[in-house]
Amino acid sequence: xxxxxxxxxxxxxxxxxxxxxxxxxxxxxxxxxxxxxxxxxxxxxxxxxxxxxxxxxxxxxxxxxxxxxxxxxxxxxxxxxxxxxxxxxxxxxxxxxxxxxxxxxxxxxxxxxxxxxxxxxxxxxxxxxxxxxxxxxxxxxxxxxxxxxxxxxxxxxxxxxxxxxxxxxxxxxxxxxxxxxxxxxxxxxxxxxxx
Numbered sequence: 001x002x003x004x005x006x007x008x009x010x011x012x013x014x015x016x017x018x019x020x021x022x023x024x025x026x027x028x029x030x031x032x033x034x035x036x037x038x039x040x041x042x043x044x045x046x047x048x049x050x051x052x053x054x055x056x057x058x059x060x061x062x063x064x065x066x067x068x069x070x071x072x073x074x075x076x077x078x079x080x081x082x083x084x085x086x087x088x089x090x091x092x093x094x095x096x097x098x099x100x101x102x103x104x105x106x107x108x109x110x111x112x113x114x115x116x117x118x119x120x121x122x123x124x125x126x127x128x129x130x131x132x133x134x135x136x137x138x139x140x141x142x143x144x145x146x147x148x149x150x151x152x153x154x155x156x157x158x159x160x161x162x163x164x165x166x167x168x169x170x171x172x173x174x175x176x177x178x179x180x181x182x183x184x185x186x187x188x189x190x191x192x193x194x195x
Contacts, residue, residue, distance in 0.1 A: 031194060035185045038193075042117045042181060046124030047174065053125055054132030068129070075126035080184050083123055088115040088191045116188035124181050131173035135166045 019025035056068030075083065092110045099108040139162055147157030 027194075034188075034194060035182070038113060038116055038120070038185050038188060039178075039182050041113075042120045042124060042185075043178065045117065046121040046177075046181070047128055049121060049125035050128030051132050053129035054136060057129065057133050058136055072126045072129050075122055076130075080120070080123050081187055081190065084116065084119040084187055084191060087119040087122070088112065091115075091118075112188065112191045112193040115191055116185070116193055120181060120184055120188075123184070124177060127180070128174055128177050131170050131177065132166070134173065135170035136162075138169050139165050 053068045053071055056064045057072070059065050059068070088110065092108070092115070095108045095110070099106075143161055143165065144157055147161040152160065
């Protein structure tokens with residue numbers, strides 16, 4: 001008698017995860033779908049932008065190097081929730097004013113999915129740029145020199161020689177950034193995206 005009462009109570013709680021009447025199974029499944037889709041949409045954007053920022057940090061141009069360093073300092077230091085609010089509310093408001101200034105008909109509104117993707121992508125790019133810089137530093141200068149000796153342009157040398165090595169070295173760190181991104185997707189619920 002003592003053990004049957006908590007067991008029944010536990011089964012009632014587990015029924016909340018079901019797909020039947022009173023169960024939250026379908027809502028949880030839909031939320032998981034949004035989580036995975038926003039993470040998958042953000043990943044290529046954030047990694048590509050992070051690679052561009054990393055290349056800027058290694059540039060010979062002091063202004064470009066300073067801008068890239070400032071970018072990573074800001075977006076690594078600002079809380080992700082604040083970045084999400086700035087993109088969703090601030091950038092949207094700015095674009096609405098620009099829309100009206102240009103005299104375009106109607107109004108501009110940013111979908112929550114796009115705002116979440118851009119905000120999380122900006123944060124991911126700031127963190128992944130540090131991984132990319134570390135990977136770029138690990139590739140020996142002789143690799144680029146050998147590519148130049150073969151007559152490859154800088155773009156070809158990067159695409160054919162440097163990038164394959166870069167991905168191999170950066171993959172563990174980028175995998176960690178992916179896990180953080182997957183957890184941060186829960187923040188999009190504050191901008192009316194059901195997660």
